[in-house]
Amino acid sequence: MRQTVMTVTRPIVFVAILVCAVLSTKIASAVEATSSLKQAHINLDKKTINKGLQVFTDVCMGCHSARYLTYHDLMDYPMFGLTRKEAQDLSGGQPLTAAMMSSLPPEAAKQSFGVAPPDLSIIAKAREGKGDYIYSLLTGYGHDPKGNIPDGNYNEYFPGHRIAMPDPLGWLNRDASDTDSLKEQARDVASFLVYISDPHQIERHAIGKWVMIFLVVLTLVFYLLKRAVWKDVKH
Amino acid sequence: MIERMLNTRLAGWIDERTNAVSFIRYHLIDYPTPKSLNYWWAFGSIALVILIIQIVTGLFLAMNYKASTVATGGGFTVAFDSVERIMRDVNYGWLIRYMHAVGASSFFFVIYLHMARGIYYGSYKGPREVLWLIGVALFLIMQSTVFFGYLLPWGQLSYWGATVITNIFGATPVIGPWLTELVRGGFSVGDPTLTRFFALHFLFPLVLFAIVILHVLALHKTHSNNPTGVEQKSKKSVIPFHPYYTVKDLFGIGVFLIIFAYFVFYNPTGFGYFMETDNFSPANPLHTPGDISPVWYLTPWYEILRMIPSKTGGILALNLAFILLFLLPWLDRSPVRAATYRPVFRQMVWLFFVAILVMGYCGHHPVTPVYNLIGRIAGGVYFGFFLLLPFVHKFENPKPLPEEEGA
Numbered sequence: 001m002r003q004t005v006m007t008v009t010r011p012i013v014f015v016a017i018l019v020c021a022v023l024s025t026k027i028a029s030a031v032e033a034t035s036s037l038k039q040a041h042i043n044l045d046k047k048t049i050n051k052g053l054q055v056f057t058d059v060c061m062g063c064h065s066a067r068y069l070t071y072h073d074l075m076d077y078p079m080f081g082l083t084r085k086e087a088q089d090l091s092g093g094q095p096l097t098a099a100m101m102s103s104l105p106p107e108a109a110k111q112s113f114g115v116a117p118p119d120l121s122i123i124a125k126a127r128e129g130k131g132d133y134i135y136s137l138l139t140g141y142g143h144d145p146k147g148n149i150p151d152g153n154y155n156e157y158f159p160g161h162r163i164a165m166p167d168p169l170g171w172l173n174r175d176a177s178d179t180d181s182l183k184e185q186a187r188d189v190a191s192f193l194v195y196i197s198d199p200h201q202i203e204r205h206a207i208g209k210w211v212m213i214f215l216v217v218l219t220l221v222f223y224l225l226k227r228a229v230w231k232d233v234k235h
Numbered sequence: 236m237i238e239r240m241l242n243t244r245l246a247g248w249i250d251e252r253t254n255a256v257s258f259i260r261y262h263l264i265d266y267p268t269p270k271s272l273n274y275w276w277a278f279g280s281i282a283l284v285i286l287i288i289q290i291v292t293g294l295f296l297a298m299n300y301k302a303s304t305v306a307t308g309g310g311f312t313v314a315f316d317s318v319e320r321i322m323r324d325v326n327y328g329w330l331i332r333y334m335h336a337v338g339a340s341s342f343f344f345v346i347y348l349h350m351a352r353g354i355y356y357g358s359y360k361g362p363r364e365v366l367w368l369i370g371v372a373l374f375l376i377m378q379s380t381v382f383f384g385y386l387l388p389w390g391q392l393s394y395w396g397a398t399v400i401t402n403i404f405g406a407t408p409v410i411g412p413w414l415t416e417l418v419r420g421g422f423s424v425g426d427p428t429l430t431r432f433f434a435l436h437f438l439f440p441l442v443l444f445a446i447v448i449l450h451v452l453a454l455h456k457t458h459s460n461n462p463t464g465v466e467q468k469s470k471k472s473v474i475p476f477h478p479y480y481t482v483k484d485l486f487g488i489g490v491f492l493i494i495f496a497y498f499v500f501y502n503p504t505g506f507g508y509f510m511e512t513d514n515f516s517p518a519n520p521l522h523t524p525g526d527i528s529p530v531w532y533l534t535p536w537y538e539i540l541r542m543i544p545s546k547t548g549g550i551l552a553l554n555l556a557f558i559l560l561f562l563l564p565w566l567d568r569s570p571v572r573a574a575t576y577r578p579v580f581r582q583m584v585w586l587f588f589v590a591i592l593v594m595g596y597c598g599h600h601p602v603t604p605v606y607n608l609i610g611r612i613a614g615g616v617y618f619g620f621f622l623l624l625p626f627v628h629k630f631e632n633p634k635p636l637p638e639e640e641g642a
Contacts (some may be wrong), residue, residue: 067309068319106309119309122319125504126515196539198322200329207330208500215496219489226482233270233474 022190037157038216040135041188044202049079052192055185057090057100059168060120063109065101068121072096077199115162124190124197133157138186141172237264239478262455268480272313275356276459277487284344284488286447290440292335294520299325302433304389304426304518314389314429315517333503339381341495341534342507348376354563355584357572358460364564366453369446371561376443379532385530388430391509394518397529399426406546423520450628463637464572472639507572509583523548530598535591538610539617540597559621566621569628571636579631583620590616 031172047137053074056066074082087096106116128135140157142151151172167173170180195201240246241256243296260520299321320326324351350370353359386397401424405415420427428594461467474480487527508531529537539556543549559566567580571592574581590613597610 067307067311068316068323116309119311122515126512128507128512180534198329200322204329204333204500204503208496211496213495215489215493219486219493221483222486223453226486229478229482233479 029057037129037132037136038139040187042131042132042135042188042191042194044079044191044195048188049195051185052188052190052195053080055189056120056192060189061100061102062102063102063113063117064120065099065117066121066196067099067119069100070097071100075201079195079199079202094123111164115164117165120193121195122197124194130197131180131194134190134193135186136188137163137170138169139183141167180233207215249598262451263481264475264477266455267468268459268476268593269467270474270479271461271463272459272463272480272483274483274487275348275352275462278345278352280484281488281491281571282342282345282349282460284491285338285345286440286444288334289338289342290444292331292338293437293440293547297333297437298389298509299328300433302387302430304429310519311517312389314387321595330499333499336510337495337503337505340505340532341385341498342377344493346377347532350374351588352390353460353586354587355574356460356462357464357567357569357574359564360567360572361564363453363460366450367459367564368561369453371557373443373446373450374560375557376439376446378536380436380439380533380622381405381530383432383439386410386424386432387436387516387519389429391516391518391522391524392527394424394520396526396529398520399527400529401428403540403550406550408454408547410438422487432457440617459571461620462575463638464576465636467639469639470632471472487499503621526601528601529597531595534596534598536598538594539614541598541602542607542611542614559618562621563624566624567627568625569631569633571633576634576636577627578634579627579633582628583623586616587620590614590620 001027009026032159047141070162071087074080074087074090075084075096084096091098102117104117110116117128129136136157137155140155141152142154142156144154145162149162153162153164153167155190169185170178174182198204244257276365299315299317301317305313307313308318318332318355319331322328322525326333335393350355353367353370382397382400401415401418404418405411407414416422419425420431458466458468467473488491498505511518511530513526516524528534536553536556540549540553543552569577569580570576593613594610594617597606600606
């Protein structure tokens with residue numbers, strides 16, 4: 001009996017150690033890639049997300065779109081909860097089922113900035129570092145230490161540092177008194193973008209809790225059933 | 236209760252005309268199973284559960300997915316948009332898609348453990364050679380299925396992964412370019428590739444399911460191996476499948492589902508392993524992503540492909556790697572099955588498992604001289620295992636085997 005226990009547990013321990021080793025290197029490399037990022041302290045509450053929506057419509061939508069988000073979603077999604085009137089005001093006369101598209105045509109943007117601004121609906125999922133990356137980018141404008149990239153195009157957190165997007169929040173020319181409010185704006189809009197990249201995530205976590213509890217109880221019942229059924233089997 | 240259901244007059248009436256009840260009784264109830272199976276024997280049932288999860292969630296995804304690369308503006312396509320519609324607008328579409336994505340990774344995880352069990356305990360040896368052959372065939376079909384499926388969201392890695400893999404066919408002597416074009420349905424990966432991959436991704440799991448039935452039939456003909464590797468056929472060493480192994484497998488399935496649910500609900504991208512970050516950007520044929528590496532479960536084989544400097548050589552090596560897997564029952568000449576009683580084989584088999592993990596690790600990273608070297612050493616161990624196997628029994632002194640239980 002002891003023998004069989006050993007032959008079963010040893011491989012399991014072995015595989016578990018290997019899996020942990022592989023996972024830890026992955027997490028370590030992810031941490032390494034994102035450790036240079038600033039901590040955004042993403043907050044998925046209603047207030048932060050709605051403040052982020054404000055920044056998004058006031059600033060980002062000048063160039064960027066959110067093609068998978070409609071004005072009607074702002075009424076339907078639990079974390080927005082806009083009234084019909086508020087949604088209509090934002091939509092500027094478009095039907096509420098219209099997607100939240102920037103009024104700047106992509107071709108014009110490309111002419112002005114050299115690249116078409118990417119759509120932001122799932123940008124938080126499409127970048128390593130997610131919300132932290134967005135926050136870092138928005139507060140990452142500075143002076144190129146090498147002096148090659150002009151101010152306004154130098155961003156500490158952008159791969160290669162040369163970014164086409166002009167400093168959207170005015171981080172570079174901030175006063176000391178602005179800093180905190182700009183940081184808050186960056187955090188709010190990063191939270192907003194994390195939310196719209198996977199709008200069911202809050203519901204998912206809420207349901208997940210009950211699913212996990214159910215499965216643990218069910219598995220416990222299976223275990224007791226197994227013990228009862230196998231009680232009389234001699235090894 | 237089941238016993239009572241199978242003894243009703245209706246059941247008898249059906250059985251006289253179809254044999255269905257006898258079939259169920261034989262395969263799911265009376266089937267004699269060794270008492271001594273440990274939990275490594277639960278992975279077969281767990282894999283079947285995952286296959287069913289994949290087929291059911293896949294069916295519902297297919298009802299909402301649209302296989303088309305028609306542009307919808309901003310670099311997006313109908314296919315990419317339809318996946319996002321599933322995630323956002325379809326009722327519980329997010330749940331179905333995340334189950335399907337996490338399911339794919341869990342399927343491979345469980346099948347790798349299932350295969351490792353078979354290799355460690357020598358389950359491939361006579362009389363179970365055909366059972367093993369069917370299993371390896373299932374594994375290959377599974378790999379192609381997942382490859383077809385990965386193209387469907389039409390993200391950056393979908394597109395570039397399919398481009399890299401279909402390029403491989405180009406290295407086939409003489410007919411290479413023609414074959415690549417045939418697989419893609421054009422000169423490059425495009426709309427015809429997507430539609431045919433979708434059709435094949437729908438078909439293959441059903442083929443898989445049919446062959447799984449053959450796998451089970453072959454198992455039930457030769458019966459389960461066990462941790463001792465000594466045939467357990469006497470009345471005292473076996474017990475009926477139901478209720479003993481139905482409840483034991485249910486417990487195993489329960490443990491699996493807890494882990495599965497954790498990933499689906501709390502970590503659906505699996506630390507970026509199950510769903511890669513780059514694939515949330517729509518496919519852009521003009522912009523190659525920095526690092527094209529396949530999903531984790533294909534990386535060991537990808538490493539074999541690229542560790543040989545010549546393209547044709549890499550493909551030959553990959554084919555050889557799978558052929559050797561098929562030939563395992565005939566390469567291993569030792570009459571003893573379980574590694575537990577084979578001191579030399581036991582060391583070899585652990586080295587072999589570690590080599591596969593190391594190959595996977597290297598295959599996941601961009602080529603550098605260091606990774607290349609480590610990958611090649613691991614590849615050498617992989618092939619060395621098969622090379623050494625036919626000779627091990629000549630110098631290996633197996634430990635004394637236990638007697639059949641209860642005999």
